[in-house]
Amino acid sequence: xxxxxxxxxxxxxxxxxxxxxxxxxxxxxxxxxxxxxxxxxxxxxxxxxxxxxxxxxxxxxxxxxxxxxxxxxxxxxxxxxxxxxxxxxxxxxxxxxxxxxxxxxxxxxxxxxxxxxxxxxxxxxxxxxxxxxxxxxxxxxxxxxxxxxxxxxxxxxxxxxxxxxxxxxxxxxxxxxxx
Numbered sequence: 263x264x265x266x267x268x269x270x271x272x273x274x275x276x277x278x279x280x281x282x283x284x285x286x287x288x289x290x291x292x293x294x295x296x297x298x299x300x301x302x303x304x305x306x307x308x309x310x311x312x313x314x315x316x317x318x319x320x321x322x323x324x325x326x327x328x329x330x331x332x333x334x335x336x337x338x339x340x341x342x343x344x345x346x347x348x349x350x351x352x353x354x355x356x357x358x359x360x361x362x363x364x365x366x367x368x369x370x371x372x373x374x375x376x377x378x379x380x381x382x383x384x385x386x387x388x389x390x391x392x393x394x395x396x397x398x399x400x401x402x403x404x405x406x407x408x409x410x411x412x413x414x415x416x417x418x419x420x421x422x423x424x425x426x427x428x429x430x431x432x433x434x435x436x437x438x439x440x441x
Contacts, residue, residue: 290325313398316405323366362413
């Protein structure tokens with residue numbers, strides 16, 4: 263047990279992990295199930311379902327990051343403190359994984375909305391631009407590329423909290439004077 267934190271704080275952290283685990287585990291299972299169903303069922307091989315599976319993969323990624331971060335924090339509480347550099351790396355990857363997942367989910371949802379709009383408003387046929395496999399593949403690759411690249415700054419914005427051994431914090435922004 264960490265001598266700098268009272269026993270009540272450690273007990274509270276254990277209890278706080280219960281809702282996190284109870285949400286993360288079903289999230290991993292159900293999002294994985296959705297991806298598997300879309301992959302295995304031929305009639306679901308249409309743009310809206312494929313983009314929904316893409317969004318489910320990003321949610322699965324977020325659930326995995328949440329679960330791994332929670333497990334690491336519980337291990338941190340039960341054993342001696344890990345090296346600060348290891349914990350900083352965990353904090354950085356956790357925030358980066360979260361932000362990538364949010365951007366990918368929002369982008370996938372936007373692509374689904376565009377697909378639905380194009381199908382509903384197109385008078386000549388019931389097809390959207392995502393109906394072409396090459397366009398759909400390129401769109402999904404662009405969604406992941408944009409998600410991974412645009413969120414890179416968050417990786418460098420995070421720091422290990424010095425007062426709480428199981429917390430991360432955002433580094434304060436310090437603007438430089440231009441002379």
